[in-house]
Amino acid sequence: MAEELVVEEVGTDTRAHVRPGSVAEAAGVLKSSVRAGQALRFAGAGTSADWGARTTRTDLVVDTTGLDRLLRHEIEDWTVTVQSGMPLTRLQELLAPAGQWLPYDPPAASAGATLGGLLATADAGPRRLAFGTLSDLVIGATFVLADGTVARSGGQVIKNVAGYDLAKLFAGSLGAFGLVAELTLRLHPLPTSTATLVLAVDDAGQALAAGRAVMRSPLEPAAVEWDGERLLIRFHGTADGTDARLRLAAGLPELAAAHVLGDGDEEAAWERQARSIRGSEGDTVVRATAHPAQLPELDTALRNFVDRAGVEATLISSVAIGVHTVRLRGGDAEGHAACLAAWRDAVHARGGTVTLRRRREGVEPQAGAWGPAPATTPILHALKRQFDPDGRCAPGRFAPWF
Template identity: 50%
Template sequence: MVGPSFDPSPSDSAPGNGSGGDAAAAPAPRSITPTTVKDLRDAVSTVGAVLIRGTGTATTWGAPVRDARTTVSLAGMDRVLDHRPADMTVHVQGGIRLDVLQAELAEHGQWLPYDPARSEATIGGLLATGDAGPRRLAYGSLRELVIGATMVFPDGAIAKSGGHVIKNVAGYDLAKLCHGSLGTLGVVAELVLRVHPLPQTSRTVMVRDVDTAAAQQLTWALTRSAIEPTAVEWCEPEQVLAVRFDGTADGAAARAASARSMLTGSLAELDAGEAHSFWESHAARVVAEPGDTVLRAATRPGIDPGLVRALSMFAEFAGVKALLTCSPATGAYTVRVTGADAKAHAEVVKNWRGSVEAVGGFVMLRRRRPGVDAMVESWGRAPGSVEVMRRVKGNFDPENRFAPGRFAPWF
């Protein structure tokens, strides 16, 4: 049962809010690096606000965390606990990096079919951010690969669900609870994941000079066909549509050939080096660089030509460059804003967010140029589910200790 709603306003006695207590008496910030679940429980049971940290690749996502006196690093919980190749499962600690895990699985001809741009991030952090890459079209996000989870909550409670058996449905689905919570509800201590055979090869077909209407038409044709693309991504202002196929050598080649016969325009099948370079640059574009501002928008599936035109207009007016990537089949957009100053970045965020919200979508900030936070909120209009979100937060973290302020001003 969902409990009482969480009050988003800080209490007068909360340290660091400037309205009560002696700032000089506040404890000095500290960092704790547990190595076991019990150590983690003791670490998060400390007094005051807590920030959970993996490799630090998503510390700027959402609104800035307020007054975190204790940082709990998962760098000491980075091991594979149990890999069962025959069962296609792996049990890991939450602090293991995705690229390290993929390398170990590859030695057994297996992998996680999951390709977020931040491959150096921890597996627990990736679940907490709800991140996913282009292959989400075929394989889903990380939560679809989780069959067991161990979490530690702010009160020190340790909860487990699932296990190594894929059909084991015992307990609450902790992975879905944590997915996208940005470290505000609990810590991912351990995960049991379902792995897949490593594809023999990957093929990428690219269509150049594709406008929004053509990109959407081609995407629908591909996703409604039997050739099952692994990823379909559209990039602006380059106006290229990239289509990826994973599988056996013969299977991927046949599907790529079918795609070439189905698609129209300036077609090319990239060789292995070209494909690797393209997808690497795609990931770098999504992550961006310090000084850039990165927006993530979610809308209904498709490419909205009005949103693309609006972004171009707002960017030109502000004197910045806006690089857009879109997953047409899922309606996810990532925008990287570069150049000019913080005021120009904030204007683009505010204006384009208004356009996205007008069609029922939302926009969050994943990264921002210094100074942007003072001019525009990290989150826009609250969704209709915000009251449920507040009640869930109130149930699991009634004292607002985990990442306070991350979802401000919603809660």
């Protein structure tokens, strides 16, 4: 698809919007942007547009949805090469007839998230426990840097950029280093059977204890998630394998009261989990990482902050790996900002990290998008200078860090 250039008005601003259909077209767009001195924003489905701080300036939106082709599917090698603008759900549909899939289930998938956007956000879902993040499944990638240079890492290397593993570097970069254009991904056999156990538990300490019991056992779950009311434990593989795991789980004292969800209820439960993590209009959503053992402390701290701020909160936790999402609802922007700042401080005090994923209007000016700058900030500055020396890619997204 040839690139399409349109001009759109956003409030009082006028910005160009271009939709390249190939790596060459994308490179041409970015080369032209250097001459024009344009500030760039890369956009796919828009599911992570609010992550981090708001960009301070956008002259040109580079829309990746024209980069939506499957380039190569090497069935016998269990790899696929795909353009970055393809939605993850579409890729799974294309892989399924071969009995293959990408074992990756970020919350934004059902909202149409694209593969490039998912790498740029480093988003991950419950199955991260068993399969890791998207960057763990990338074996080769193509990027377009701010000056239009095409760089590849892994597989067939056209330009090796100072030895960096570019997929790892761009993961979580929120578009600040350049454009993700193509990905070569490692595939897995598509499970023929899945099963989810549910344990009613509204206490964070008890949820953590049950999760630990599962992880110490030979069950090998694909996911262990707590939503504040229920612990969800997912298994998949062959029908015999999932049946065997369910029988083994029934023998664990911590899971004695658990029950198995029916086929329809299982997918509905996981989609409900994803929707809660994504949040909706008027919510504030933050994602944190911390040691799994700190879940009870962080849950208690959140409840205290919520009571004082006059807002409602849902805490969803990947209890086995220490990834926690807080969704704030109700109240006003001042309450959201106060709760965000206080809970973020609590996480940082325990050595964790926090990313703002969605905010109620008015929250960011009061609480900021990011907490204290990490010790790696000088390295981030150096990388930004190397990959985007003029600071044109997603300016302000990591403010005030860089």
